Amino acid sequence: MYSPAAHVSYTAGMSIKAYTNSTPSPTATILFKGTIIGKKSAPEVAGFSSRGPNVQSPGILKPDIIGPGVNILAAWPFSIENITNTKSTFNMISGTSMACLHLSGVAALMKSSHPDWSPAAIKSAIMITAEILNRENKPIVDEKLIQANAFYDWCRPG
Structure with missing residues (x-):
């Protein structure tokens, strides 16, 4: 399930x-054709993405799921920070906290469609339907353009 959105330039905005101000009943259609950022290998696992194993307990692999967390349109305006040398209105930020919002939204949409599902059932459904291929239909890669997996470099098998 997708929530259509678009990231447009200031001029396009x-x-x-x-x-929208020129007509009493403006209309628009958003056709989802994938995220277009000029990078055919998207999505990629960010270098700052948390991966396992857990240092204190190497038998625990976390996270179970990762989500998009790079250059996400943020919900606070530049004006709050007194930044005046930009035409942008809102911040673009990156981090695991941004990926959390995406996955929380997916979980909320699933819960609204399946109110009887437990958190474990929702987690399972997300995990077994996650994408593992990028826009080129190749395995998702990490920041070093190596096939991504749940391990940090220092503990990769092989």
């Missing part, structure tokens, strides 16, 4: 705003 101003054109959209002008259109």
Whole structure:
């Protein structure tokens, strides 16, 4: 299930705003064609993404699921920080906290569709339907363009 959204330039945003103000009943259609960022290997696992094993208990592999967390449109405006040298209105930030929002949203959508499902059932459904291939239909890679997996470099098998 997708929640359609678009990241557009400032100029495109101003054109959209002008259109919505020019007619009493503006309409639009968003056709999801995948995320377009000019990078065919997207998505990639970010270098700062938490991976296992757990240092204190190497038998525990975490995280179970990773989500998109790089260059996410953030919910606070630049104006709060007194940044004046930009035409952008909102921040783009990266981090595991941003990926958490995506996965929490997926879980909430699943719970609304299946109110009788337990948290374990939702987690299982997310894990078994996760994408493992990128836009080129190749395995998702990490920051070193090596096939991503649940391990940090220092503990990769082989």
